[in-house]
Amino acid sequence: MIQTVPLPTWRQLLSLPKGVSRIDAQPDRWLTDPGDTALWLSRSAWSLALLARAMMVERGRTIRVAVPEYICNQSLWPLRQTGAELDFYALDPQRLTPLWPDDRQGAPPDLVLLVHYFGWANAGDEALAYCRRHDALLVEDCAHVLRPTPEIGRLGDVVLYSQHKVLACPDGALCLLRRQATALGPAMRADLNAMASDHPPVTAWAWRRMVQKTPIAGLRARLRPPGQSDFTADPSTTPMPCQPRASAAALSLIDAADLELVARRRRVNAAALLEVVGTVPGLRPLFDGILAEAPYRLPLLCANQQQAERLFQACRAERLPAESWPDLPPEITSGTATMLRSRVLLLPCHQDLQPAQLQQAFTRVLRRLSV
Ligand SMILES: Cc1ncc(COP(=O)(O)O)c(C=O)c1O
Secondary structure, X not given: XXXXXXXXXXXXXXXOOOOEOOOOOOOHHHOOOOOOEEEEEOOHHHHHHHHHHHHHHHHOOOOEEEEEOOOOOHHHHHHHHOOOEEEEEEEOOOOOOEEOOXXXXXXXXXXXXEEOHHHOOOOHHHHHHHHHHOOOEEEEEEOOOOOOEOOEOOOOOEEEEOHHHHOOOOOOEEEEEOHHHHHHHHHHHHHHHHHOOOOOOOHHHXXXXXXXXXXXXXXXXXXXXXXXXXXXOOOOOOOOOOOOOOEHHHHHHXXXXXXXXXXXXXXXXXXXXXXXXXXXXXXXXOOOOOOOOOOOOEEEEOOOHHHHHHHXXXXXXOOOOOEOOOOXXXXXXXXXXXXXXXXXXXXXXXXXOOHHHHHHHHHHHHHHHHO
């Protein structure tokens, strides 16, 4: 059975440590500079909120955050609670690089979020230059990225990773602070300590993963395919329980992960899928050229929404978990993000899958479409 996410081993599931992790546990494999300050949280959504709050205290006023139009609204929920003002900026429809507003247009940002979509490097140099012109901090959003690469995770004043999205762990997100952002570390740490000592529930996650490792999961999927039932349907944004700490279980699973192997398998799986996808008229990879170092998903751009919906339903029928992305912010009603939301289909390529298994499944999807 093709799962949407990688699963831990039985041994790992049966020996998970309890409690919260240390905020400043050593994140060696994500550091690009030994001077970086590291904070471990449960999710990057909380990192963003803590960052905004610390910056408001430092600047003595509310702050403006430049956010790309193509982003999921749920991940902005904690940030919106801080009272920060969000300014959505447009993206180039071909490369998803920011189209920075004219320097004299509108109020300048304090924080600028640059997303490396699905693991592909976005335009960091231009983003940093834009930030420097406005005395803003650059936040590299690496929520879809496994680890730093020569082009990712080195330029940002703040770098956010969401390990829980790419590794088999219940939670876990790393916030790295450097240069002038380092001064925000003590305030963020104090804020986190004052907020709550909770982490997201580990036991419920472990039970779900155990069931997914048994034949019950396959039987259930045959009766009712998992995931969203409709390509255009979005989950509604909901308030998030205050569980900003990383769990000790997450950190031990993250520690045990072989990142080299994870990266290689993700690349090989995405390449295998691309071989089959390349035969479909009108369908193309969202990014031209080289594969990302460790793709989060394989993003495919369909010719139009009808093709995306047909492919999505055919994938569901063959139990290949395809996804649409994201639940756009309500402010975004036109432009590149709405075009991408209606035409991009994500296919899984994570480290637990096999290239032949993915090729066979996608070939069955195409056969289904041609009859
Ligand atoms: C681009 C991007 N940034 C940030 C986030 C938030 O990440 P997390 O789930 O760790 O809060 C998400 C979540 O989907 C995301 O897609």
